[in-house]
Amino acid sequence: MVPRPENKSAPAGAPGPAPGPQAPAPMASLESGIVVSEEELGSVKAQRLYKMRCECGRSWFELELPKIVECPACKKLGLVSA
Numbered sequence: 001m002v003p004r005p006e007n008k009s010a011p012a013g014a015p016g017p018a019p020g021p022q023a024p025a026p027m028a029s030l031e032s033g034i035v036v037s038e039e040e041l042g043s044v045k046a047q048r049l050y051k052m053r054c055e056c057g058r059s060w061f062e063l064e065l066p067k068i069v070e071c072p073a074c075k076k077l078g079l080v081s082a
């Protein structure tokens with residue numbers, strides 16, 4: 001299961017008690033975890049892109065950081081510096 005993103009805020013309508021000295025911490029976090037899973041969360045995939053920029057002004061993206069790359073515009077090989 002994913003880490004609980006909504007751990008801090010108590011969900012509205014949940015029967016859980018307000019956070020206080022009596023509230024059992026593990027129970028409360030478990031409840032909010034269940035609530036989160038009921039709210040149909042989509043899945044988001046993060047993808048890293050490296051933006052290349054050639055001397056000629058052309059910029060494009062690469063999925064991996066190459067050491068040497070050929071510019072799609074001027075076809076010049078360039079040394080990539082981050």
Ligand SMILES: [Zn+2]
Nearest residue numbers: 054056071074
């Ligand atoms: Zn270029």
